[in-house]
Amino acid sequence: MTNQITEDIVKQFITQLKTQWDNLVVEYRYDADEDVWDIWHFNYGLQYNDMNFQKAVGKLIRTLFFDQGIFNISFGYKHLPEFSTAELVSIKPSSVTVGDSISVEWLGGLQNKPNSLAYGGGKPARNIYRYTADSALLCNYDYEPGTSNKIGTTTINGEVEVLVA
Amino acid sequence: MNITTKNNLITKAGHNHLTGEWAEKQGYFDVAVSRYYYALFQKSLFILHLKPGYVEPGGADNSHDKVIKDLYRELYPQLKDEEITWLAQFQKIKNHRRNADYKHKMLTKNDFNLAFKYGYNQIAGLLDRIIGGSAQ
Numbered sequence: 001m002t003n004q005i006t007e008d009i010v011k012q013f014i015t016q017l018k019t020q021w022d023n024l025v026v027e028y029r030y031d032a033d034e035d036v037w038d039i040w041h042f043n044y045g046l047q048y049n050d051m052n053f054q055k056a057v058g059k060l061i062r063t064l065f066f067d068q069g070i071f072n073i074s075f076g077y078k079h080l081p082e083f084s085t086a087e088l089v090s091i092k093p094s095s096v097t098v099g100d101s102i103s104v105e106w107l108g109g110l111q112n113k114p115n116s117l118a119y120g121g122g123k124p125a126r127n128i129y130r131y132t133a134d135s136a137l138l139c140n141y142d143y144e145p146g147t148s149n150k151i152g153t154t155t156i157n158g159e160v161e162v163l164v165a
Numbered sequence: 166m167n168i169t170t171k172n173n174l175i176t177k178a179g180h181n182h183l184t185g186e187w188a189e190k191q192g193y194f195d196v197a198v199s200r201y202y203y204a205l206f207q208k209s210l211f212i213l214h215l216k217p218g219y220v221e222p223g224g225a226d227n228s229h230d231k232v233i234k235d236l237y238r239e240l241y242p243q244l245k246d247e248e249i250t251w252l253a254q255f256q257k258i259k260n261h262r263r264n265a266d267y268k269h270k271m272l273t274k275n276d277f278n279l280a281f282k283y284g285y286n287q288i289a290g291l292l293d294r295i296i297g298g299s300a301q
Binding site for chain 2: 033034035036038040044047048051053054055056057058059061062066071072073074075076077078079
């Protein structure tokens with residue numbers, strides 16, 4: 001069952017993690033069906049290859065959760081799967097808003113490049129994703145109207161593109 | 166649970182791991198996820214049954230979640246910090262198994278490795294260390 005005390009500990013965990021990796025995007029949610037606090041990030045290099053990160057995270061999980069008798073937590077890298085190219089276009093960062101018509105001229109050079117330029121006058125934006133060219137999608141960004149400046153100015157690891165599905 | 170029954174879990178885990186390897190080589194990545202996951206789950210049950218009197222959760226929908234939490238509770242005092250990080254991916258591995266079995270989308274090799282296999286290897290390695298390397 002969700003409770004404020006555990007959520008506060010989750011927030012404390014994330015805060016302490018970000019004191020060492022301040023650019024790391026860490027998100028969480030409580031899954032009521034599984035009774036699990038699911039915590040994830042988007043950097044597979046840290047998760048699988050950086051021993052300092054693995055040691056630091058494990059120490060935090062031990063002290064903040066397990067030593068307190070909290071075992072309904074999950075932590076790890078979240079991989080956003082490759083998208084169907086038919087549903088995806090890539091654009092350069094700009095003040096895109098949901099509902100905008102995305103011009104084919106904004107198509108970028110991603111591995112998931114659309115296989116068709118048959119969008120004609122454009123494609124309406126429904127969701128916006130941040131992206132780094134050297135890895136998988138970095139962060140699933142559920143766009144909210146009115147925050148387009150945040151999308152246009154967000155820079156993570158030299159991010160050069162955003163995706164609009 | 167007697168010793169033969171416990172050992173059968175390790176045998177089954179080994180079979181599932183080998184089947185997962187075969188499926189992976191064939192490019193059947195969703196099948197591989199499913200078999201690999203059950204290899205982990207059976208090793209987990211084996212470890213938990215090493216504790217006298219351990220009672221498995223009933224057959225409720227979230228019995229696997231309870232086993233994973235029991236495993237965390239039982240193992241963490243003897244794990245190194247980095248191993249706790251590896252083990253904490255278990256729930257995500259479980260969810261990948263569910264998606265692999267029931268969702269329409271099929272895994273690509275890249276998705277399989279990044280979303281599942283690297284994490285699987287980390288957890289399998291530490292469980293094998295606990296067991297003594299007898300599962301594969």
